[in-house]
Amino acid sequence: MDRNQATGLILIAVMILLYFYFFSPEPMPVEEKTPTTEFVEEGKNIESSDSLVVETETATVNDSIQNLLNQQKYGVFANGATGTAAENVLENDLLKVTLTNQGGKINNVELKKFTTYTNEPVVLINEERNKFALLLNSLGKQIDLNKLYYSATSQSVGDTSVLTYTLNIGPGQNVKHIYKLSQGSYQLNYKLELNGLEQYISQESVSYQWYDHIKTQEKDVEMSRRNSTINYYTLGEDFDGLTEGSNSTEEEVVEESLKWIAIKQRFFVAGIIAKQSFEKGKFITSIDAEDPSTVKYAKVNLSLPAEDIKSGKAAYTYYFGPNDYHILGDVAEEFESNLHLGWPPMKWINRFVIIPLFDLLGGFISNYGLIIIIMVLMIKLVLSPLSYKSYLSMAKMKVLKPELDEIKEKHGDDMTKAQQEQMKLYQKVGVSPVSGCIPMVLQMPILFAMFYFFPQSIELRGKSFLWAEDLSTYDSILHLPFNIPFYGDHVSLFVLLMTMSTILYTWSNQQVSTVQGPMKTFSYLMPVIFMFVLNSYPAALSFYYFVSNIVTFGQQALIRKFVDEEKIKVILEENRKKNVNKKKSKFQQRLEEAMKASNQGKTKK
Structure with missing residues (x-):
C-alpha cells in the first residue's frame, strides 16, 4: 500500500465518522401507549x-x-504496536528478575541476600528509575524494539530458566529477546535475534540506551556519590571510567570497541558484557545535590554492531550483584577493577596482602572488630624491624642534638655552611639523617591502602561492633543540630579516639625527635586535620587507625627499654675514631656539590 492509498482510506474513514455523527437519520416518533412489562x-x-x-x-x-x-x-514491526502488558519472573537463590512483554525488557532486579540501611530489599533496577531503549533504522523509520509487545514462552533446561519474548512478523520472520538465568549466579544472559528481517534493517549499528537514576542504598549518600561512576573496558584491554568523586556533570565519548560497561555503585554493580563487542559508547553522570534519594544519574549509549545481530552473534551478559572482589573476577576480564583499591603500590598491597589476610581471618572469626585488631597486631609484628630501626635512628639523632645545635649557632647566617658541617658530623659518627625516614615511608603505603580498602569492603556492610551499628559507615554518638563545614552534623567517637591516640603517639615521638620550630607544631595539628577528614568515613577505618596508634605507642614503649642512650653515645664515639681518615662517599660528595651550587646561585642573585 502506497502513501496515496493510505491517505484515501483515512479520508474515507473520517467521512464515515462525520456522517454517523452529524447526518444519521432521526428516530421515528413513537405513539405513546400504556407500557406493559412485555413491551418495556x-x-x-x-x-x-x-x-x-x-x-x-x-x-x-x-x-x-x-x-x-x-x-x-512501525512499518514491518506494526504487529507489535499494540498488546496487553504482562510480567514474567526469572528467579534463583541470589536474584529475582522481573521482565515485561511490553518491550521484552527488564523491569525490576532485586538482590535477595542484601538489604538497604532501612532494611528494604536492594533493588538495582526498577521501571521508575531505569529506562531502556533499543533503536534501529528500518526503511527510514526509527524503531524502538523496547516499546513493542511480544508473546512470552518459558522453559527450564537443567538448572537454567529460559524466557523468550517473540514478535512474529511473517513466515520465518520474527524478533526474539532470549533471557537465561542459572542457579547460584548474578549473571543474566541475554540474546537479541532478528530472524529473516535482513532486508528491513539498515547497515547502521543498533543503539542501546540505558538511563539509570541510581537509588540510594546506604546511610551516607555523600560517601556513595564519591564511590559511584560508569566504568568501561575496551577491546584493546584498557580499563577506564568517569571521575568518581566529581560533583559536576561528567561526560565521555569512546570511539573504540568496548568489551563491557558497568554502572558501579559503592557496594553494587549493574553492568553489561558483550560476547563480541560494542562498536563505541557515550557515558554521562551527573548529581542533583537536592535529591538525597538518588546517588547519581547515569546515562549509557552503546552501539551494537548490525552484523552481530544479523548473524545471530548479538549475545550479552548482564551482571547484577555485589561489588565483591572475589565474584567480579569471574564475570569478565578486568571486571574486578570496578572495586577501586587505589593506585600502585596501594593496589598491590590490598590485592596480595590485605584482602587475603582479611579472608583468612574471616574464615574462622565472625566479629569484624576483632578481625581488625588481629590484623593490626599481625601487620605491626611484621613491620617491627622497620619500627625498631626508625626509633634507633631517632635516638641517635637525639644524642647528636647538642652538637647539631652548636653547628647551627656557629653558622647561623650561612645555612649552606651549617648543612655541610652537619653532613661531616653524620659521616664521622656513621649516622644517616634519612635512615629514620625510610622505615616510616615504607609503612605509609599500608596506611593508605586501608584508606581505599575499608570504605569499599562489602564484608563490613551491616556488621556492628561496640557502639557502631554498621562498620561500613560512620559511627555517631551525637547528632548535631547544625552542620560544621568539612566536619558534618555528627560526632564520631572512633574518630575522636583516633585523634587523641595520634596526639599521644606524636608526643611520644617528640621525646626522641630533634624536630623543632613550626614542624613540631604542625605534627600536632595533623591529627586535628584528619579528625575533620575522617569524621564521615567508615567506622572500620578510624577504628583501625586508633588500634594501630595504640599498638605503635606500646611498641615504642617496649623498644625504649632496649635502647640505651649511653650505649649509643659509646658506639658513636667509636665510629668517630674509625672514620677520622675515611673518604667521603660519592653520595656525600654530590650532596655537598649540590649545596655549593645552590649557595652560589643565591649569592649571584
Missing part, C-alpha cells in the same frame, strides 16, 4: 441491539485507522 423488556432489547451495532461499526473503523497509523509508524 422488548423495547430495551431492541435499544441494546442498535447500540451494539453502532459501537461495533465505530470500533471497526477506529481499529482500521489505528492499524494504518501503526503501519506508518
Whole structure:
C-alpha cells in the first residue's frame, strides 16, 4: 500500500465518522401507549441491539485507522504496536528478575541476600528509575524494539530458566529477546535475534540506551556519590571510567570497541558484557545535590554492531550483584577493577596482602572488630624491624642534638655552611639523617591502602561492633543540630579516639625527635586535620587507625627499654675514631656539590 492509498482510506474513514455523527437519520416518533412489562423488556432489547451495532461499526473503523497509523509508524514491526502488558519472573537463590512483554525488557532486579540501611530489599533496577531503549533504522523509520509487545514462552533446561519474548512478523520472520538465568549466579544472559528481517534493517549499528537514576542504598549518600561512576573496558584491554568523586556533570565519548560497561555503585554493580563487542559508547553522570534519594544519574549509549545481530552473534551478559572482589573476577576480564583499591603500590598491597589476610581471618572469626585488631597486631609484628630501626635512628639523632645545635649557632647566617658541617658530623659518627625516614615511608603505603580498602569492603556492610551499628559507615554518638563545614552534623567517637591516640603517639615521638620550630607544631595539628577528614568515613577505618596508634605507642614503649642512650653515645664515639681518615662517599660528595651550587646561585642573585 502506497502513501496515496493510505491517505484515501483515512479520508474515507473520517467521512464515515462525520456522517454517523452529524447526518444519521432521526428516530421515528413513537405513539405513546400504556407500557406493559412485555413491551418495556422488548423495547430495551431492541435499544441494546442498535447500540451494539453502532459501537461495533465505530470500533471497526477506529481499529482500521489505528492499524494504518501503526503501519506508518512501525512499518514491518506494526504487529507489535499494540498488546496487553504482562510480567514474567526469572528467579534463583541470589536474584529475582522481573521482565515485561511490553518491550521484552527488564523491569525490576532485586538482590535477595542484601538489604538497604532501612532494611528494604536492594533493588538495582526498577521501571521508575531505569529506562531502556533499543533503536534501529528500518526503511527510514526509527524503531524502538523496547516499546513493542511480544508473546512470552518459558522453559527450564537443567538448572537454567529460559524466557523468550517473540514478535512474529511473517513466515520465518520474527524478533526474539532470549533471557537465561542459572542457579547460584548474578549473571543474566541475554540474546537479541532478528530472524529473516535482513532486508528491513539498515547497515547502521543498533543503539542501546540505558538511563539509570541510581537509588540510594546506604546511610551516607555523600560517601556513595564519591564511590559511584560508569566504568568501561575496551577491546584493546584498557580499563577506564568517569571521575568518581566529581560533583559536576561528567561526560565521555569512546570511539573504540568496548568489551563491557558497568554502572558501579559503592557496594553494587549493574553492568553489561558483550560476547563480541560494542562498536563505541557515550557515558554521562551527573548529581542533583537536592535529591538525597538518588546517588547519581547515569546515562549509557552503546552501539551494537548490525552484523552481530544479523548473524545471530548479538549475545550479552548482564551482571547484577555485589561489588565483591572475589565474584567480579569471574564475570569478565578486568571486571574486578570496578572495586577501586587505589593506585600502585596501594593496589598491590590490598590485592596480595590485605584482602587475603582479611579472608583468612574471616574464615574462622565472625566479629569484624576483632578481625581488625588481629590484623593490626599481625601487620605491626611484621613491620617491627622497620619500627625498631626508625626509633634507633631517632635516638641517635637525639644524642647528636647538642652538637647539631652548636653547628647551627656557629653558622647561623650561612645555612649552606651549617648543612655541610652537619653532613661531616653524620659521616664521622656513621649516622644517616634519612635512615629514620625510610622505615616510616615504607609503612605509609599500608596506611593508605586501608584508606581505599575499608570504605569499599562489602564484608563490613551491616556488621556492628561496640557502639557502631554498621562498620561500613560512620559511627555517631551525637547528632548535631547544625552542620560544621568539612566536619558534618555528627560526632564520631572512633574518630575522636583516633585523634587523641595520634596526639599521644606524636608526643611520644617528640621525646626522641630533634624536630623543632613550626614542624613540631604542625605534627600536632595533623591529627586535628584528619579528625575533620575522617569524621564521615567508615567506622572500620578510624577504628583501625586508633588500634594501630595504640599498638605503635606500646611498641615504642617496649623498644625504649632496649635502647640505651649511653650505649649509643659509646658506639658513636667509636665510629668517630674509625672514620677520622675515611673518604667521603660519592653520595656525600654530590650532596655537598649540590649545596655549593645552590649557595652560589643565591649569592649571584
